[in-house]
Amino acid sequence: MKAGQGSWTKKGMLVAGMATWTMCLAPHQGEAEQVTEELHVLEEVVVTATSKSKLVDTPASIAVITDADLEQMGAKNVTEALERIPGVYNTTASGSSISIRGTRSSMAGGPVILIDGVAQNYGNYRREELDIIPVSQIERIEVLRSAGVAYGPGASRGVINIITKKSLGEEAISGHLSSSYGSWGTGNISGGLSGRRAQWDYLADINHYTTDGYEDEEASRTAGLVKLGYNFSEKTRLGIRGNWVNMDSDNAYDLAKYQWQLDNYRRDIHFPVSATDNSLVWHNTKEQESGIYALDFSHKDNRFFADGTLAYTHYNETYYDNRDIYTSSSTARGDIDDRDQDTYTAALSGGYSFDFGQLSFTPTLGLNVEDIDFQQRKTYPYDTAGTRSTASSDIDLDQTTTGLFWDNDFLFGEHWGLKIGNRVDRVDMTFETLEPSQLDIDDTMWSWTVAPSYHFTPDANLYVSISRNYWFPSPQYYYWAADYGSPNNRPEDLKPEESFTYEIGYKHRLSKAFNIALTGYYMETKDKFGGYYEDRSYMGQKNIGDAETYGIELELDGRPLDWLGYRISGAWIDAEWAEGTARIYEHPSNTRIEADLDGCQVNGIPEFTSRIGLDFYPWEGWKASLDAITFSKYYLDYTNRLSYPSRTTFDASVSYSWDRYKVWVLAKNILDEEMERALNTDGELTGPGGSPLTSYYVLDGFYIEAGISFKF
Template sequence: MKTEKGSFRLSTVTLAIAAASTVFAAQVQAQEYTTEDTMVVVASRTPKAISDIPGTVWYIEFEQIEQEYRGGKSLGDILAATIPSLDVSSGARTNFGQNLRGRKMLVMIDGVSLQSSRQISRYLDSIDPFNIDRIEVLSGATSIYGAGASGGVINIITKKAQSADLEFESFVGGTSGFNSSEDFDYKIGQSISGGNEKIQARSSIVYTETQGFFDANGTIVTPDISQGSLQFNKAVDFLTTVGVNISETKKLNLLAQYYDSQQDSPYGLYIVGRDFVDVRKGFDSDREHGTERIMLSASYVDERFFGHQLIAEASYREEDQTYTPYYQSSGQQITDVISLKTALAKSFNRFNIVYGVDAYQDKLDSNQALYDPTIANNSGNLINRTYTHVGRYPGVEVSSIAGFVQADYAISDDWTIESGFRYQYMSNKIDDFVGYSQQKKIAAGKGKTADAVPGGKTDYTVGLFNLGTVYHLNSDSQVWANFSQGFDLADPAKYYGQGNYTLVGDHWQLDDSINVNESKMSGIKTDSFELGYRLDTGDLKLQTAAYYSQSDKSVKYNKETLLIEEIEDKKRVYGLEAMASYWVHDHIQLGASGHYVVSEVKGDDGWEDFTAGEASTSKANAWAGWYDSDLAVKVQSQTMFDYEDDAQNKLDGYTVFDLVGSYQLPVGSLGFGIQNLLDKDYTTIWGQRAQILYSSHYDSAAYDYKGRGRTYTLNYQVKF
């Protein structure tokens, strides 16, 4: 990075000095407080106190989530505000490039992974915050979960019935910037929970409808034609959870979710040839951006299973994801995932062990709708009517089975070591596939037949190891050191099924192609090291960690085809993350967090800055809040710092301020918020990334996805 290392160093040094002073003061107070340990499952698959974990764990409790979403924030915004090492939110449908510690993150709902072989990056457009109870986050690569967790794990825990009593929760609210009649969003939600001593259940439905997003100048935000915005979008989240107490030691938990988020926008990009002209009304397309998902899971816990604790989970997830028109076509990708997990845990005085088996099967099917070029060209690409469908990617089936073991041993009451190993076998089955370009040409009348790129099957194994230790300095603070390995699986759909063709008569002859059996696409392994410290006195909370991670390969994409060009070149990411909060008064809390990160790849001339199209940027947050029995209000800021890579691609940083709060009424409460309090005019991080990634297709202005201007949120919620 060339532009911002120096400017951020000053703030990093200031943060370090402040943290050191805070730690010294806190140590004096530490003996006077004893805080109750928070238990999480994200770090070890079974409940474990955060203070006993040799790693960086962030716990976002219900009160934080509720205050933020009632202030008008999305799930992506909430996570970016509460996790120091998570990049700022895209402000759009996608979380592409929103990395955790500079790498890809694994997102789960109640332990069920949202990961797929075709990484579409819509994990945060997956559940409404109204249905979230808490969020557990493990920063850094982990060997516990397998593919997709090289940056860390985010586990979203849904709301459950809290008792057998019949309870209702109702929500209604709206958001607007008052720019026009098209500048209004609203949300309504309703839940019901209850049961008896044996069965408790909660069922809810949330409906959200957005209209136009307007920037600080009152101009409608350019629709995101690449990965998708959430303008003019309708979303339904129907969630049911059931807990069955089979006996005192056996429990069954069931989850069923239907999530549907679909865009229906009257605005589109008026494009003539390759030139973007402006944003106009009259857009009408057979397909737009959307995600429809059905997810089912069942987990079983037996506290006394032959002297062990047994945890078993089975899940099924089907997703149907569509795209808006791009180059007079748009895709549909359907994913089916079946997963099985089992874990056994046992304690032997100072020794604890967890071991088990995971398995899943992931199937991908895809197609591309081709639009009538005459209708599209005559309308400036505003009107799109399908004339045929072709295949987009080869059919892919990924199967995996893994065994793992994690153990910890208390050397003393204050010192614990932890270690584990995961061994995973994976296979990729690729269908025969006629090249996408050739299918399009045949559909347009150029040629009649074509050879298929041969498919095949490839398999491989990967072993992941972790070792860590945590030492309790006193009852309120710990230091830890940790080494852990993670890995990512490059997208097989974007790697295989490619070939070079020659037209011979009316037949497309395959000259050469990627041979599946001779091009084994193994996992990209990441080694991660970290050293950290945390403190919780009740009034003061501090957690900080320095980390370094290096992977043996990285993925490079072709900007023209958007397919994987090569899988090579080592990548390293290192940095420092920290968060501190302090109750200066019974009603006043102050806090700050920061993340300094450097991402590099090893090229011909040594280590070079990672492309700005994907690299994480450093960031800082700060807040001040007032809390009493009736009123809770918080002012907060978020800063993204500049970034420039070796190719002079730039990301311009920005700072935005928000206000969120709630007021307790005699019945229910009012929630309120002002987003972008100072009405900052800026292009979102995704809008800037998209210009780098896609500008070879259209003018960069076509991807200038701006941040929303000042907006106001007001809502009412009642529980009875």
């Protein structure tokens, strides 16, 4: 028997056994117990739009993940859940990185991230911090893949709106408790109370999560959520809410593994520098605290609707760079970055529905202001003489973004609809360091969308949309341009990326057995950012060219039999450079040259992803699921000489619900497929004629979990 064949056979038997078990449990249709009808996702009312409407009616590509979906998939974090949506890609290398339709650029934020409608823009890189949000406190996640005109600069890369749980029903008090335990010492416990008394509603929830991690990346998170509301009537509510998160983690993802380390130290957080150097590469540590505190107002009657929010967001992160404290005597080793950010947000929107017989018209006006105050201070604890300068690393950043949008919804008779939206944004930013260096940047951007639609039936919608939107560069891009001082990449020359998106979509809730959402799109991105080099020197990020992206996204699901349901989703994407240049390593000489990118695929984006799932309901209260997830190959480098091969993984779960209890067992990546995020953008080799010097960031392997929940 070949090495590894025995373990493969056992894992294969496990998959076959679980599939056979679920099939054997499935009775004939005539024997099935009566099951409770489930609300189909196309019937969901979405809030990630200028006015609330059913998902089937929105002329845009929106996906919804409910709390039931999150519970079934056993997602340990939001990133895990999001990558299951067609067109959403986990581009994790250092932390949580999400790209929608391949729009993300290097060392910068991706889509707009909202928590209950409040934008989260952290630090000078505008990174997202998705892992700090407890999945157990989420009611739903809405993902807008179309350009989100209503959400300002950055929404050209999509919008992710995370909506936390709220009090439901009329009971004075109700509650829940849940606990799970899984591989790598992963424990998750949560509990909460909610209810309504007279005109008051309330919710309080707390969650604690801890794990040793696949690579011994220990993490611990405690999070609380509190909501209190006063209902003037069934139509009008005033509420306050607050959530806080405290998370500590040992982070290996800043430390890429090369092939020898990957082969020999795959699951070690500490590993030798190389085969000839036994010095250990050490981990980094982060301590994070965040909180959102908001006052909300909402009103909706038959004609008039209004929503308002005043919010304060605080974020603090202390980052300990431990990588070289045991292998170096430099006074720069073990540096500590303390990052502190305060964000103030005010938003108000409202509209009125006019009815002129065969014509209905709903205009919506909205205004939002966001003010960000960010500071970073660096210290060198081993620099006892005080000779190490922090002038270029100590940062003060102030940014104010003001946006005004006007959205118009027309309905002509029972079938035709038209949405026309406009938005103007003003960004004012000041970036200072102690060198001293100061940048004052301001820009104005105008976005718009036009989307006619046709309803064949109340449950079927065909739409076409054209939109223009922008992505405003991360503050760090401006700082690099000023700091490196190249006359060919000045701060004042950086332009926001401009995107034109042409989209056609079809949504149809045909029956309980068959529901479809199909989207095709073409996107032009002008002034796309990429790394800029002069000779051998990095000169920051620059508008290096234009890109074109074609894509198709498909979602199918249904329950043709009482005991059987299915889920099929997939995305095909062709993203390529229309023009541009980049610095690469020539093969086989391994010398640096400037290369033309025309016609090259944008690196790091799989051409195809899919998810095929079956759900079995053998007896009342029982549910079993089996999923196959495929990621096709993607190119690592700008000029498409290196690629990462396709991978397929399998997930399975079994659950039983009775009365107010639920128990479950789930397994992910049950074949223990070795998965990594691979990076080598410039195609560097180990030397002339050598092998690719590719960096690998290890992703999770086989995971199994058992849990129980109780509602009262």
